[in-house]
């Protein structure tokens with residue numbers, strides 16, 4: 001059945017939605033990838049999230065109606081709005097904004113009230129993604145997480161604040177309050193652990209272990225110079241050793257707080273023994289039900305909890321006789337209209353933002369169309385960025401990194417400085433303008449495509465394809481590296497491998513980059529244009545993906 | 554060991570077959586007793602941690618070869634009795650390549666391989 | 679004489695794990711300097727590790743070992759208080775020896 005844009009949207013029943021009775025005796029609350037979004041926002045889920053190889057048609061590579069069908073959700077409901085892109089504009093108007101730490105805090109308190117001893121886990125990508133997080137060097141999020149009552153945390157984008165800042169927060173702000181865990185971060189000299197690999201906690205008489213798994217490819221996806229003395233990686237053998245060690249110390253429940261990305265979580269769950277659940281993030285997949293993965297040691301639940309403080313995962317275990325006997329999991333959407341703001345958190349956020357309000361609220365332009373980022377190949381907000389880069393820099397071609405964070409804007413709404421920063425706020429958002437040969441352009445696209453479409457999840461980095469402006473191309477995701485990118489054209493003419501093109505970009509990972517911040521370039525363009533017409537998405541022609549349920553147009 | 558050993562050790566060879574030949578290991582058999590460990594994706598192509606482990610009895614020699622480097626042989630190790638047949642080091646890689654662990658055990662040559670990807674980087678969720 | 683190494687040797691039962699960080703440029707001979715002149719090859723070629731007087735590892739290295747080489751290995755039969763000595767020589771004839779006590 002096709003969705004009718006004018007179709008009646010089911011009335012939400014907040015009481016029912018958030019009525020989640022306690023089950024069992026071990027309780028874990030999980031949020032991840034909030035990307036520093038303290039205030040409620042709009043967030044459009046992707047309509048392209050292709051799976052390759054074994055991942056075809058499997059979670060998380062289902063979109064739209066296929067996704068709803070798989071998890072048994074009805075269209076035109078608050079849940080369909082939360083988990084899919086379907087009917088986005090209409091549903092957004094009906095159900096309102098999502099997330100916001102004051103509303104998340106109310107939900108956390110509600111869940112904790114019925115769950116004595118419950119632990120709140122933060123999967124990382126928490127201290128980056130907003131203007132205030134950048135301008136306060138992450139302090140706004142650190143303070144908000146302490147107020148929220150985070151118990152255990154692991155990390156990814158946190159590292160882009162630099163190793164010294166991360167250490168400072170962990171050793172001062174978090175001391176005695178938040179356990180920062182990562183089994184896979186070691187020093188680059190002798191390979192010594194940088195953080196505790198796991199933490200043991202007792203809950204209602206049950207020993208549990210939370211093992212941290214930071215984003216394995218942090219020094220590759222982000223600048224290595226920000227963490228020069230730390231090495232990451234998947235470290236599967238060490239993960240197994242840590243699970244065994246935690247069990248030998250009496251843990252009856254072992255949970256991995258992961259920032260692997262869901263495909264990597266699924267592979268890890270199939271190979272490492274003795275993990276009860278991997279609660280994951282990084283790929284920003286909001287997955288309503290756990291995926292149950294078999295391995296030589298038994299079964300492991302894999303959950304992923306979306307992004308932008310839009311969801312709270314609630315995992316209950318029934319542990320008796322030293323064993324997990326049963327579980328219940330819910331991924332609760334945070335609808336800010338249906339959850340009153342927590343007063344203390346709201347006051348803290350107001351205080352944090354006060355010095356910056358006028359800067360945040362500068363109206364740069366109006367957008368006529370929806371602006372969003374998520375999708376394997378492009379989003380309208382990235383299109384806006386590459387359009388602005390080409391215009392302002394006088395480039396033939398522009399690249400924008402395949403970041404998965406970034407909030408959405410509804411049609412006919414103002415684009416504020418805050419919204420632009422939601423797309424661009426990193427510690428290395430320099431713009432670049434380079435002369436690149438056609439061959440180099442192809443090499444870059446092939447490299448990124450392999451990070452996304454390598455059939456082995458351990459070779460994936462969990463972002464999206466670099467967004468391309470000005471140039472058209474064809475992609476064959478199932479091909480091998482070097483053969484995926486075809487028919488690259490500029491103004492209809494084939495790109496010449498030996499010819500040089502002017503390419504604009506931003507957020508280079510190499511050391512020594514400098515250049516005007518991308519938000520200045522795009523703000524300048526927006527102020528000049530005043531009104532942004534609906535963007536025409538430059539997406540590649542896709543070959544060999546017919547029938548893949550990870551794409552809907 | 555002396556410089557003379559180095560000269561005859563296969564370090565000047567410019568391809569995998571040439572290196573195996575120089576070491577007298579052309580007939581090396583693929584073996585699951587040998588493991589080469591390293592990252593799936595290198596964090597830094599100039600410093601790639603690689604370790605080689607052998608479960609084969611009487612392991613007397615181990616070597617690390619990066620197939621696509623100008624000179625594939627990175628290091629070789631003579632393992633005296635009492636030393637465990639496992640060594641770790643860090644190698645330079647010019648690009649994505651198969652990395653091979655070559656082992657001589659009880660007079661036989663054994664080999665195992667792993668692909669390590671060297672990427673441009675820069676994307677992220 | 680080269681720069682000093684950092685060596686760790688720790689015993690667990692009768693197995694000693696040794697980790698060594700050398701300081702050496704490990705120039706391949708294939709790089710050029712800013713002026714375009716070839717930078718001559720300069721790299722460690724041999725390494726010998728001893729526990730007291732017994733050789734516990736004997737290694738040859740090529741130019742593709744990373745700058746500031748790292749090596750780790752384990753041997754049986756060592757004990758706390760034993761002396762572990764590492765000696766390298768490079769292609770220019772330079773060499774260096776450092777030692778540590780097993781802890």
Ligand SMILES: [Mn+2]
Nearest residue numbers: 125156282678
């Ligand atoms: Mn991430």
Ligand SMILES: [Mn+2]
Nearest residue numbers: 033125282678
């Ligand atoms: Mn993220």
